[in-house]
Amino acid sequence: MDIKAVELVEDIFEINRRICSSLWDIADVNSISRGLSPRLILPQKRNGDIRISEQEARILYCGILNNLNYYYSIETPTVEVYKQTGSKPVSASSDLSLYCESNDHFDKVMNIEFKAHNPAQEQIRKDIEKLIRERIPGNWFHLLKNADSATIPVLFGKIKNSLLQCESLLGKTKLSFIFCFCVFKKSWACMKHFRYNPEEKNFQQYLDTFFNLNYSVRAGKIEIEQVNDWNILSKLQ
Helix, strand or coil, X not given: CCHHHHHHHHHHHHHHHHHHHHHHHCEXXXXXXXXXCCCCEECECCCCCECCCHHHHHHHHHHHHCCCCCEEEEEEEEEXXXXXXXXXXXXXXXXXXXXXXECCEEEEEEEEEEEECCCCHHHHHHHHHHHHHCCCCEEEEEEEXXXXXXXXXXXXXXXXXXXXXXXXXXXXXXXXXXEEEEXXXXXXXXXXXXXXXXXXXXXXXXXXXXXXXXXXXXXXEEEEEECCCCEEEECCC
């Protein structure tokens, strides 16, 4: 990785950390804000439950970017066309894209996809396909309202299967994605840089090694048993 690529990864790690921290401090309509609470609050659904979604993460992401040197666009039309529904290939969109200013234009340097809860396999596959085919680095930010001992392994399995379904799209393309999974009610997150070079490693083996995080949930807390190079974040840190 060149210097600019390393700096981009470091910046995205820091942005993800800040988003997680802001999410854990966010107030809902029935609670009292604290000193660190953002102005954004969680609304209440008609049945009385508090709603949290990927939109909260995206709004906070944009708020952080407003104070950094990156430029950004939302719902960015893709370069490639996709035939994910219907019979005619059409342009899709990335949730958020980052740009760096270069002389008289802007260079797109990263696409960000936001997910929440436990989506269907096909919803995950579509976004994984976009990240791969757009041929630039990506950030996958996934917000979970809560988690038990099966939540993250099930989610990891869906992402692994989605990547395997898209393996034929790789060619010689090197992949650089940052995966971040934030558990709202546990004030806990894990983050890791996915770096894959098709000329060096077996894809299945790399996926099995990468998506490996042994943990348990005891007394309402996530306890790590084998970290496997994941960056673990928590409100207690």
